[in-house]
Amino acid sequence: MNRIENAFKNKPIFMPYFPLGYPDLDTSIDVIEALAQNGADLIEVGLSFSDPLADGPVIQKATQVALEKGITIKKSLAAVAELRKRGVTIPFILMGYFNPMLAYGLEKFVHDAREAGADGFIIPDLPLEEAGEFQTLVGDLPLIQMLAPTSPNARMESIARHAKGFIYLVSVTGVTGARTTISDGLGDLINRVREHAKQSVPVCVGFGIGTPEQARQVGVLADGVIVGSACVKTIGESQDPIEAARKFAKNFRDALR
Amino acid sequence: MKTTLFPTKFGTYGGQFVPETLMPALIELERAFVGAQKDPDFRREYEGLLASFVGRPTPLTYAKRLSEKLGGAQIYLKREDLAHTGAHKINNALGQALLVKRMGKKRVVAETGAGQHGVASATAAALLGLDCVVYMGVVDIARQEPNVFRMKLLGAEVRPVISGTQTLKDAINEAIRDWVTNVSDTHYLLGSALGPHPYPTIVREFQSVIGIEAREQMLRDVGRLPDAVIACVGGGSNAIGVFSGFVDDELVELIGVEAGGSGIASGKHAVRFGDATKARVGVIHGTRTYVLQDEDGQIAETHSISAGLDYAAVGPEHAMLRDNERAFYTSATDEEALSAFQTLCHIEGIIPALESSHAVAEVIKRAPTMRKDQVILVNLSGRGDKDLNTVIKELGTL
Ligand SMILES: Cc1ncc(COP(=O)(O)O)c(C=O)c1O
Numbered sequence: 001m002n003r004i005e006n007a008f009k010n011k012p013i014f015m016p017y018f019p020l021g022y023p024d025l026d027t028s029i030d031v032i033e034a035l036a037q038n039g040a041d042l043i044e045v046g047l048s049f050s051d052p053l054a055d056g057p058v059i060q061k062a063t064q065v066a067l068e069k070g071i072t073i074k075k076s077l078a079a080v081a082e083l084r085k086r087g088v089t090i091p092f093i094l095m096g097y098f099n100p101m102l103a104y105g106l107e108k109f110v111h112d113a114r115e116a117g118a119d120g121f122i123i124p125d126l127p128l129e130e131a132g133e134f135q136t137l138v139g140d141l142p143l144i145q146m147l148a149p150t151s152p153n154a155r156m157e158s159i160a161r162h163a164k165g166f167i168y169l170v171s172v173t174g175v176t177g178a179r180t181t182i183s184d185g186l187g188d189l190i191n192r193v194r195e196h197a198k199q200s201v202p203v204c205v206g207f208g209i210g211t212p213e214q215a216r217q218v219g220v221l222a223d224g225v226i227v228g229s230a231c232v233k234t235i236g237e238s239q240d241p242i243e244a245a246r247k248f249a250k251n252f253r254d255a256l257r
Numbered sequence: 258m259k260t261t262l263f264p265t266k267f268g269t270y271g272g273q274f275v276p277e278t279l280m281p282a283l284i285e286l287e288r289a290f291v292g293a294q295k296d297p298d299f300r301r302e303y304e305g306l307l308a309s310f311v312g313r314p315t316p317l318t319y320a321k322r323l324s325e326k327l328g329g330a331q332i333y334l335k336r337e338d339l340a341h342t343g344a345h346k347i348n349n350a351l352g353q354a355l356l357v358k359r360m361g362k363k364r365v366v367a368e369t370g371a372g373q374h375g376v377a378s379a380t381a382a383a384l385l386g387l388d389c390v391v392y393m394g395v396v397d398i399a400r401q402e403p404n405v406f407r408m409k410l411l412g413a414e415v416r417p418v419i420s421g422t423q424t425l426k427d428a429i430n431e432a433i434r435d436w437v438t439n440v441s442d443t444h445y446l447l448g449s450a451l452g453p454h455p456y457p458t459i460v461r462e463f464q465s466v467i468g469i470e471a472r473e474q475m476l477r478d479v480g481r482l483p484d485a486v487i488a489c490v491g492g493g494s495n496a497i498g499v500f501s502g503f504v505d506d507e508l509v510e511l512i513g514v515e516a517g518g519s520g521i522a523s524g525k526h527a528v529r530f531g532d533a534t535k536a537r538v539g540v541i542h543g544t545r546t547y548v549l550q551d552e553d554g555q556i557a558e559t560h561s562i563s564a565g566l567d568y569a570a571v572g573p574e575h576a577m578l579r580d581n582e583r584a585f586y587t588s589a590t591d592e593e594a595l596s597a598f599q600t601l602c603h604i605e606g607i608i609p610a611l612e613s614s615h616a617v618a619e620v621i622k623r624a625p626t627m628r629k630d631q632v633i634l635v636n637l638s639g640r641g642d643k644d645l646n647t648v649i650k651e652l653g654t655l
Contacts (some may be wrong), residue, residue, distance in 0.1 A: 051426060051541060053433045054276045062419060072553045091651040098274060099539045101553025125274045125540065129265070148278035150440060155281065173278050174438035 002167050003091040003119050004142070007041045008202050012219035013037055014252045015204060017095060017228035018235070018245075019046030019105055020079050021071030022062040027241050030176045031081050034245035036088045037233075039253025044122060044226065047076050054124040056177030058229040062236055070236025073104045077116040084117035091119035093144060093165075098126050110137045120144055120165050128159055144168050149189055153196070160196035166224060178210025178230045182217050190221045212255030219256045227252060262291050265454035266545075268580060273453040279433075282440045285637055287455040289360045294462070299355065306351055307466060310384065310412035311341045311617060312473045313348075314468075317634075322604040323620075330627035332620055333479065334637045335471045335499060338609060342377050342464070344639030345467060346448055347418025347494045350377035352463035354385050357444040364439065365446040366524040370397055370425035371565035374448030379413035381446075389413040392431040394423040397564045404643050422558050425568045426511025429542050450572035453543030457572050458487040461497045468502020471634060472488035483634035484627065485510040489615040490586065491527075491565045493572030495638035500584060510585065510624075513575060514615045516561030517588035525560035527572040530579055530586040538576075546573040562591035562647065563611035563641075589618035595651055596623055598641065610639035611647065 007013055016035050020028045032043055048063035048071050055063070057084070080092055094113055101109045101123070120142040121217075126134060131165055142165030147156055150173055160167060171186055173177060182247060186205070193203050205218050206226030215225045231248060238244035261284065265272050273283055278514045294297040308538040316339060320332040324383040337345040350367075357365055365387050369375030372415040391408055398405055398428035406414050421427035431451075436445040450460040475482055485504050488496035490513040503509040512641040518526030529536050535557055539548035549557040549569040578584035589597070594611055597618035601609050609617060616635050624633055641648070 014338070050421065051430055053430045054437065056434070064421075067555060074553075099541060099550065099556070101546070102539055102553030103537065103550060103552065124276045125543070127273060127275060127277050129280070129281050130272050130274050146277040148276070150278050150281045152281055159277075170276075170278060173440055175434045 001191070003089065004042070007091050007170040008166070008223060009128065010042050011223045012256050013041035013224040014249070014256050015042045015044060015045040015224050015226045016040050016231040016249065016252070017046055017190060018231060019059070019063050019066050019225065020050055020076040021048060021066030021069055022232070023065060023236055023241065024069050025071065025075060025079060029082055030242045031235055031245040032083055033086055033088055034242050035249045036090050038246045040092045041091060042224070042229070044095045045076070045092050047073060047100060049097035052097060054175055056229060058233045059176050061150055062232045067112070073109065076159055077112050078088055080116040080118055092117065092173050093120045093122055094118050095122040098123050106134060106137055110141070114141060120252055122146070122168060128162065131221035146170055149173055149185070152193070156193060157196040160193060162225035163197060163201045166195060166202040166204050167197060168226070169203055169205045169222070171205045172208045174207065174229050176207055186218065187221050204232045215252050216255040225256065259455065260613065262287055263458070267457070267574045267577035270544070270546050270576040271454055271457060271542060272545050273387045274540045274581040275453045276437060276544065278437050278631065279440065280397045281282070283455065285360060286356070289356050290455055290459050293356055293359055297647070299359070302357055303352055307348065311347050311351065312339065313466065314470040314474070315339050317471065319479055320605050323360045323601070324624070325642065326574040326604060326631060327624040328346045328622060328633040329624040330633045331629070332485065332633065333475070333483065333634050334607070335467060335634060336477045337467060337495065337636060337638045338613070338640035342373070342463060343642065344377065344466060344610065345449035345498060346374040346377035347380065348466055349448065349460050349463040349494060349496070350374065350446060352383040353444070353446045353459065354381035354387060357387060358385055361446045362442055364443045366390045366392065366435045366443055367446040367448060368425065369393050369448065370428065370567060371563065371599040371610070372397070372401040372408065372643060373565060375413070375415070376404050376407045376411070378446050378448070379408045379411035383411050390420070390429040390435065391415050392418050392435070394418045394425060394428050397425065397428070400647050401564055401643055402646060408602065410498060411570035419649050425564065429492055433542070445637065449494040449541060450497045451492040451544060457544065457574055460494050461501055462572065464494050464498025465501040466637060467495065467498040468500060471499055472502040475634060479632060481632065481634040482506055482509055482529045485512055486634045486636070487619050488614045488636040489566060489612050489638060490571060490575060491568055491612060494557065495636055496572055497572060500578070504583065511578070511583065513584055514617060514619045515586060515588040516563060516615060517590035517593070518560040520590055521588070526588070527559040527561050527567055527569065528588045529569070531588055541570045544570070544573050546570050546576045562594060562651070563615065566615065587619060589615040593618040598648065607637070608641040609637055610641045611644045613638045
C-alpha cells in the first residue's frame with residue numbers, strides 16, 4: 001500500500017496546505033513537521049509562483065514572501081527530503097503552478113521530486129487537456145485532478161475516470177480563501193462526483209474551509225478536508241508559528257474524529 | 258479528451274492552461290464564437306457597428322513628408338488611431354461584447370495596461386448595456402490617468418491592482434480571479450491575442466478587419482501590396498490583426514516591434530523574442546509561449562515607456578510565426594520610440610500612441626535602406642492623447 005492509500009485508512013482525513021519558504025524556509029519545514037506530528041494525514045506542500053492566479057490574497061501574500069526570501073524549486077525539494085530525513089511519513093503532495101516546473105525541466109522535476117520523497121502533484125493551471133506530457137512522466141505518482149462546481153457531467157465523468165490518488169473537489173467557484181459558510185449544494189456536488197468516480201478514489205474538498213466546525217460539516221460528506229488559506233493565515237500571523245501549527249492541526253484533527 | 262471545436266494550439270504554442278473551474282467557460286465561449294461566425298445576423302450586427310459606431314473603415318494615409326525625409330520606401334499608415342476611442346482595441350471589445358450578449362451574460366471584466374482596452378471595453382459595455390469592471394495596475398493608473406477618467410465617465414468601475422508588479426500582468430491575474438469567482442454571469446473580455454484558447458483566435462478574428470481593409474486599400478489606392486508590414490507587439494493583437502491580411506502573401510515581409518525599454522542589455526525591457534538570457538518558452542495566463550522569466554520560472558518584471566507593450570509574454574500565434582520565420586521580430590527602445598513620436602507629430606501632424614511609436618521607430622530605421630519604389634505599411638494602432646503626461650515628463654516643457 002502506498003503512502004496516499006494508507007493515509008485514507010481512517011476517513012475523513014485532514015489535509016492542510018502550507019507553502020515552503022514562508023515565513024522563512026527553516027520555519028516552514030518546522031511548521032510542516034509540526035502539522036504532521038499533530039494530526040495532519042497528508043500535506044499539500046506549496047511551491048511558490050510569482051503569478052498565482054488561482055489563489056486569494058492570503059496565499060498570494062505568503063508565497064510572495066517566500067519568493068522574496070529566496071525560495072526556489074530546488075530549495076523546496078531539498079526541504080521535502082529534509083522532512084523525510086526527520087522521519088515524517090505522511091504523504092506530501094507538491095502543489096504549484098506549471099511554469100516553475102517547466103523552467104526546472106519537467107523530467108528532472110519529477111525525478112527529483114520522487115527522490116526527495118514527494119507522493120504526487122497538484123497543478124492548478126494544468127487541466128486534463130494539457131496534462132498529457134506530465135502524466136506520462138510521473139508514472140505511478142498521481143497528478144491529482146481537480147473538479148469544480150462548474151464541471152458539467154460529461155466532463156466530470158472523464159476526469160473522474162482518469163483520477164488517481166484522490167479527487168480534489170473545488171467546493172466553490174473562485175480562488176483560494178476561507179468563506180464564512182459552507183455552500184448548500186456541496187452534498188449534491190459530492191454525490192455527483194462519487195457517482196462518476198464509481199467510489200474508486202477518495203473525494204476531498206478544498207477551497208473555502210476555514211474553521212474546525214466547517215471541516216466537521218464537510219467531513220461528514222467527503223473523504224478528506226483540505227484547508228489552505230486558514231492554515232497559512234493562522235500560522236503565519238502567529239508569534240510562535242510552530243506552536244500555532246501544533247494547535248491548528250490538533251483542532252482540525254479533533255473536529256474530524 | 259477532445260473538447261474544443263478547433264485546434265487549441267499554434268504549432269506547439271497556445272493551449273488552455275487554466276484552473277478546471279474555467280474550462281467549461283472556455284468551451285462555452287468557443288461554441289458561442291463558432292456559432293456567431295456562422296450566423297449572418299451576428300456578422301451583420303458586428304459589421305454594422307464597426308461602420309456606424311467605430312467609424313470603419315479607418316483610412317490609409319500616405320505619409321508623404323515622412324517618406325521624403327527618410328528618402329527610401331514610400332510609407333503608408335493604417336489609421337487605427339482614428340477608430341472610435343482612439344485605438345484598434347475597440348474592434349475586439351465590441352466583438353466580444355456582442356458574444357457576451359449572445360451567451361446571455363450580463364457582466365464583463367477586463368484588464369488594461371495603457372487604458373485603451375479598458376476604455377474600449379467600457380465603451381462597448383455602455384453601448385450594449387453590460388456591467389463593466391476594469392482591473393488596472395496602480396503603476397499604469399499613474400501613467401495613463403486620462404484613460405482612467407474616461408473609463409469612469411463611461412460607467413465602468415476601475416479597480417486598482419496593488420499585487421505583484423502592479424502593471425498589466427497583475428491586472429490580468431486579478432481579472433482572471435474575478436472571472437473564476439463570478440464565471441456564471443461574467444465574461445472575461447481579454448484585450449489582446451493572449452491567454453487560453455479560444456482567446457488568441459477570437460481576438461485575431463475580431464482584429465483581422467485591420468488587415469482585410471488595409472490589403473484592399475493598398476490594392477485600390479496604391480495599386481500593389483506593400484513590401485513590408487510593420488506593427489508594434491505588446492500581447493500582439495494589432496499586429497496579428499494587420500498581419501492576418503497579408504500572411505498568405507508570401508512576398509510581404511511581416512515585422513513586429515517589441516518594447517526595447519532601456520535596451521536589452523539593461524535588462525529593463527519587454528523583448529520576449531530577443532533576450533536569450535531571460536526569454537524562454539513557458540506558461541503564463543493560460544498559454545504556452547515565449548515568456549520573460551528568471552531561471553526559477555518566476556515571471557520577470559518588464560519595462561517600457563508604453564504601458565501597452567509592458568508585458569512579459571507574447572501571443573502564441575506570434576511565437577509560431579517567429580519560429581516558422583513567416584514574421585520577423587525586432588525592438589525599439591524608449592528613446593527611439595519617443596523620437597519617432599516627435600517626428601510623426603512634427604512632419605505628419607499625427608500624434609501617435611507611444612505603443613504605435615515603436616512601429617514608427619522601426620520604419621525610420623528601415624525605410625532609408627529600401628528603394629523609393631518600395632512600400633511600407635505601418636499599423637498606427639492608436640493615438641497619443643493618453644500619453645501626453647508621460648511625454649511631457651520625459652521631454653520637459655517643449
Ligand atoms: C495603441 C495601442 N497599441 C498597441 C497596444 C499593444 O497591444 P497589442 O499588442 O495587443 O496590439 C496597445 C495596448 O494597450 C495600445 O493601446
